[in-house]
Amino acid sequence: MITRSNYTRYYLPLFFILLGLVLKGLFLGSNSLGGDEPFSVYHSQQSLSNLFSIFQQENNPPLHFLLLHYWIKYFGISEISVRIPSLIFSSFTVLFVYRIGLRFFNLRVAVIASIIFTFSTYQVIFAHEARAYALMGFLTAVSMFHYLEIIHSKNRNFRNFFWFFLANTLLIYTHFFGFFILFIQFFFILFQPRLLKDYYKFLLLFSGVMLVTYSPYMWLILSRFSSAAGGTWVSPPSGISELYEMLRAFSNAPVTAVFTIMTMVAGFVLLILKRRKNPARMATRLIFCWFYLPFLFMFVISFRIPMFLDRYLMFLSIGFPLMVAVSADFVIHHPKFRLLIPGLICLLFLVTVKPNKTNKREVRETVQLVKQLEGNNTLVLVAPVHFSLNFIYYYDRHLFQFPDTELIQKKLNERSVYCINGLEGLDYKSRKHIVLVDAASNFSAPGNNILNTLNATFNQTNKHHLEEIFDIYEFEHK
Known part of the structure; x- marks a missing residue:
């Protein structure tokens, strides 16, 4: 009762x-x-x-x-x-x-x-x-x-x-x-x-x-x-x-x-x-x-x-x-x-109430787009380094589970993917095609000058924006 x-x-x-x-x-x-x-x-x-x-x-x-x-x-x-x-x-x-x-x-x-x-x-x-x-x-x-x-x-x-x-x-x-x-x-x-x-x-x-x-x-x-x-x-x-x-x-x-x-x-x-x-x-x-x-x-x-x-x-x-x-x-x-x-x-x-409220982090969509833009001679740059775990989770779930972050970076580099805070020490000028993922890099790595340097060296052929902080740039040789 x-x-x-x-x-x-x-x-x-x-x-x-x-x-x-x-x-x-x-x-x-x-x-x-x-x-x-x-x-x-x-x-x-x-x-x-x-x-x-x-x-x-x-x-x-x-x-x-x-x-x-x-x-x-x-x-x-x-x-x-x-x-x-x-x-x-x-x-x-x-x-x-x-x-x-x-x-x-x-x-x-x-x-x-x-x-x-x-x-x-x-x-x-x-x-x-x-x-x-x-x-x-x-x-x-x-x-x-x-x-x-x-x-x-x-x-x-x-x-x-x-x-x-x-x-x-x-x-x-x-x-x-x-x-x-x-x-x-x-x-x-x-x-x-x-x-x-x-x-x-x-x-x-x-x-x-x-x-x-x-x-x-x-x-x-x-x-x-x-x-x-x-x-x-x-x-x-x-x-x-x-x-x-x-x-x-x-x-x-x-x-x-x-x-x-x-x-x-x-x-x-x-x-x-x-x-x-x-x-x-x-x-x-x-x-x-x-x-x-x-x-x-x-x-x-x-x-x-x-x-x-x-x-x-x-x-x-x-x-x-x-x-x-x-x-x-x-x-x-x-x-x-x-x-x-x-x-x-x-x-x-x-x-x-909004039960489907966006978290304004379209990481999944960002990585999917990067994969579509990749080619045989494409260099993928992900900035800043702080964003790397977000990127790797959707880029390669198996790699994300490696216990050694240095080994993860090495495996990414072998696939021409680099997580960076700047271009110093990176051989990028010989690449025909570059894809830059910028996740508000100026906030955590101010003055990195990545975008300006690439614009001075290459032709920017495309730009994609995803909510809320993700910009994807494509570059080709001049």
């Missing part, structure tokens, strides 16, 4: 999980593997000894690489295969979004937040990416649910502590920005006298456990932070308009963003004015701190150390649907109109 309790506790969240799997899984392989995905796949397929040597220099902690390593071992390296873990993590995140809403607010908040999360194009994008971000979002949701269980309901049983510490440990071994969640949880207790009085022992235990569990990797995060202080590859914000642009990315479309922002502002003001009438004051404060504090902090600090990038905000994007849902639920209390604003927001997300 399906009771109301079973329906709200089990069947509704199961429905949202299955809906996420279908919606996000429909076009899982439509985009090329691009950006840093081939890097993750290439190194994850290597032996564990090779992987651990990479971890000593890699900019990301090891957990996602290790999970992908064992996944690839059984399921291979196709586009769909390597993205399935991200699809699973993203789809199951809604379970904890729903549970936070139901447990600490009400059924309306749980359903609204789950709809916003499920139909978020932002979340679809990272469910389609073989990187650590979907896992980061999942662990963030698990951590926050059990954190609230501990401090809100004073439910101090071993199970909540165990899952809380496990989720946080895995979170900071997934991505360095997972530390933002730990800082939010730490300072949320520290700056509230009533909480601090009851939970100072928990705070000390929390700090000690995290320091111990991360001590083997602490040297790396300190070295990464010191290097980031000198500048990162991310551009500083151009102005306050980038706050809106990020909210628009979370909200699918401009019309949804405008309505969502208005709801957030109205809800925030009303929650402050009527805070004594809010039955979930502590959970509400945490949700707003979870989103607003790192959102504004990362924006401000990015003028000095740029980090205000959509993927780096994954940990707070999990709090976004909850914050919008809480705000929407609080704006109108009249029973006849209470669902008006939440219903409109959910409808806007439903009609604006």
